[in-house]
Amino acid sequence: MSARAGHMALRGFWYLLLLFLYAPLAVVVFYSFNSINSSARFAGFSLKWYRQLFGNEAILDAMANTVVLAVGSTAIAVVIGGALGYGLYRYRLRRWGWLIWLIYLPVIMPDIIFGIAEMTFFVAINDWLGLLAPGLSTMLIAHVTFQVPFVALLVNARLLALDPQLFEACEDLYARPWQRARFFLIPVLMPAIASSLLLALTLSIDDFVISFFTAGPDSTTLPIFIWSAIKKGVTPEINAVATLLIVAVFLMAAVSLMARRPAGKNR
Amino acid sequence: MSKQTATPSSSIEINALVRRFADGHRALDGVDLDIAAGEFFTLLGPSGCGKTTLLRILAGLDTPSAGEVRIGGRAMAGVPAHRRSVNTVFQSYALFPHRNVRRNIAFGLEMQRLDTATIEKRIDSVAGLTGITTLLDRPVDQLSGGQRQRVALARAVVNEPDVLLLDEPLSALDAGLRGRLQLELRELQHRLGMTFVFVTHDQQEAMIMSDRIAVLDRGRIAQVGTPPAIYEQPATRFVAEFMGHENLLAVTGRDEQGVTTPIGHFAGAFAEGGHLLIRPEAISLGRRQAAAPGAIPAQVVGRVYRGGSTEYRIACGDHTLIARASDPAAEGFEPGAEVNATVAPAGLAVVAG
Numbered sequence: 001m002s003a004r005a006g007h008m009a010l011r012g013f014w015y016l017l018l019l020f021l022y023a024p025l026a027v028v029v030f031y032s033f034n035s036i037n038s039s040a041r042f043a044g045f046s047l048k049w050y051r052q053l054f055g056n057e058a059i060l061d062a063m064a065n066t067v068v069l070a071v072g073s074t075a076i077a078v079v080i081g082g083a084l085g086y087g088l089y090r091y092r093l094r095r096w097g098w099l100i101w102l103i104y105l106p107v108i109m110p111d112i113i114f115g116i117a118e119m120t121f122f123v124a125i126n127d128w129l130g131l132l133a134p135g136l137s138t139m140l141i142a143h144v145t146f147q148v149p150f151v152a153l154l155v156n157a158r159l160l161a162l163d164p165q166l167f168e169a170c171e172d173l174y175a176r177p178w179q180r181a182r183f184f185l186i187p188v189l190m191p192a193i194a195s196s197l198l199l200a201l202t203l204s205i206d207d208f209v210i211s212f213f214t215a216g217p218d219s220t221t222l223p224i225f226i227w228s229a230i231k232k233g234v235t236p237e238i239n240a241v242a243t244l245l246i247v248a249v250f251l252m253a254a255v256s257l258m259a260r261r262p263a264g265k266n267r
Numbered sequence: 268m269s270k271q272t273a274t275p276s277s278s279i280e281i282n283a284l285v286r287r288f289a290d291g292h293r294a295l296d297g298v299d300l301d302i303a304a305g306e307f308f309t310l311l312g313p314s315g316c317g318k319t320t321l322l323r324i325l326a327g328l329d330t331p332s333a334g335e336v337r338i339g340g341r342a343m344a345g346v347p348a349h350r351r352s353v354n355t356v357f358q359s360y361a362l363f364p365h366r367n368v369r370r371n372i373a374f375g376l377e378m379q380r381l382d383t384a385t386i387e388k389r390i391d392s393v394a395g396l397t398g399i400t401t402l403l404d405r406p407v408d409q410l411s412g413g414q415r416q417r418v419a420l421a422r423a424v425v426n427e428p429d430v431l432l433l434d435e436p437l438s439a440l441d442a443g444l445r446g447r448l449q450l451e452l453r454e455l456q457h458r459l460g461m462t463f464v465f466v467t468h469d470q471q472e473a474m475i476m477s478d479r480i481a482v483l484d485r486g487r488i489a490q491v492g493t494p495p496a497i498y499e500q501p502a503t504r505f506v507a508e509f510m511g512h513e514n515l516l517a518v519t520g521r522d523e524q525g526v527t528t529p530i531g532h533f534a535g536a537f538a539e540g541g542h543l544l545i546r547p548e549a550i551s552l553g554r555r556q557a558a559a560p561g562a563i564p565a566q567v568v569g570r571v572y573r574g575g576s577t578e579y580r581i582a583c584g585d586h587t588l589i590a591r592a593s594d595p596a597a598e599g600f601e602p603g604a605e606v607n608a609t610v611a612p613a614g615l616a617v618v619a620g
Binding site: 162163165166168169170171172173174175176179183184187188190 | 326327328347348349350353354355357358359361363364365374375377378379422423426
């Protein structure tokens with residue numbers, strides 16, 4: 001095969017990849033504007049599914065749950081994960097430095113295993129102590145659990161990329177411990193904190209499997225709502241919900257990318 | 268303000284200082300030093316000799332295992348780095364990536380909670396002193412190596428510390444720039460009258476810049492003295508070799524007149540020691556004549572022109588010596604030439620070891 005043909009083949013493969021990645025999303029978005037209840041035939045442009053969506057109590061509840069859960073879990077995860085990322089950096093040369101590998105667990109564990117394990121655990125606690133009935137609180141804990149490693153790893157990576165003498169320069173330049181955090185550590189970690197915050201938000205909004213196993217009757221989120229709705233068939237209303245989710249996630253990914261760029265330049 | 272200030276420029280006393288690491292290695296093994304206020308003092312030695320450890324202990328970034336450090340007469344034990352009136356120019360410069368040049372220089376002053384007007388005034392003045400006035404509003408990632416070095420220097424000097432520590436600040440720069448900054452740094456130190464403790468492994472740099480030099484060897488002080496004293500009268504074989512001397516001959520005998528070596532007897536009043544050092548510039552070469560008293564017969568085996576001087580490698584029996592001729596009127600010799608080498612008595616020293 002000539003080099004030219006090879007290039008053509010690669011290019012073709014690339015377009016095929018893009019097609020399979022984006023065409024299904026495009027179809028969902030496209031049919032969300034359909035004027036009839038069909039995902040096979042497009043009869044004309046309409047916003048009626050969006051209007052219907054915003055009149056549907058169940059969907060609005062699911063949206064509210066999704067937002068509350070995403071914002072709450074992210075706020076907690078950024079604080080815990082940030083502290084963990086710093087601790088892992090600070091004590092990386094100590095005897096327990098290998099502990100960093102433990103936090104990879106939720107990253108590599110299949111979601112379904114993780115979800116079932118969390119569910120079993122919460123049910124056991126509930127049986128013994130009467131605490132943690134399935135609902136937003138259990139979901140919050142579960143979400144924080146899988147968000148923390150991502151935050152910790154991003155913050156840790158940023159710290160590892162810094163010149164270690166910077167920490168000594170702070171001390172040398174009269175910064176007391178709290179001043180080192182306030183005027184050096186936090187500002188220098190800001191890009192990593194911002195991008196891990198957006199990543200944690202996205203992970204929470206996207207999550208279905210773990211949410212499904214830890215949710216209670218009143219804590220349905222958008223992904224869970226969609227899943228139960230499509231059992232009755234995909235309606236344009238679901239397409240409209242999905243479209244909103246797609247837009248939200250794309251927006252956050254874009255912001256996250258922009259937040260990360262100046263950090264790369266500063267290295 | 269928490270910064271502990273002593274006199275505007277402070278002396279440093281170091282007594283029996285030991286730094287033992289967890290693995291038992293002694294980075295410093297009993298160091299005694301007195302550094303005068305306002306002195307440009309250099310810690311010179313190969314990597315691993317303990318010079319950087321000593322500097323870090325002065326800064327308060329490392330803690331001695333035993334011994335004492337006094338700065339301006341005040342004992343430093345238990346005083347953390349941020350409460351010492353000591354600033355460091357780090358080897359990597361360690362400029363804060365999230366702050367531009369001006370805010371980098373301001374860092375130490377802001378941490379001491381000086382008012383904005385004073386901070387801006389001091390930044391402007393130090394920027395003029397270090398030649399970075401036009402760079403003040405640049406981000407630090409847009410600076411060249413030499414510019415970074417100046418900013419790091421300004422960021423330390425602006426605090427007007429009692430002692431300024433410099434950890435091989437020129438080692439990352441190319442030769443030309445390095446030579447210029449060596450002189451600038453020296454001038455700046457004269458103008459400020461600040462005590463400078465400078466760490467380097469480059470003996471040329473140490474000689475150009477320092478009032479006095481301490482040569483460190485495996486955690487101990489091998490010799491302290493002015494640059495000429497260290498170069499001309501090295502105390503040990505290690506110091507002689509580290510200062511770049513190659514003409515070292517084993518002393519095989521000793522009498523009232525001087526010492527005997529494998530290439531002959533040399534007269535003089537020498538210190539105790541196992542090796543005779545002959546400085547290359549003290550050896551002059553002449554055409555081989557019959558019976559030149561005191562001259563050593565030798566053969567030229569190599570010649571290198573060094574710009575302003577010529578270096579000859581000469582064989583005296585089994586021994587090779589380096590002779591440096593800087594007199595342009597002196598007669599030149601080709602490799603293979605039979606010569607007489609004469610040694611000026613002032614160019615001799617016996618070293619320990």
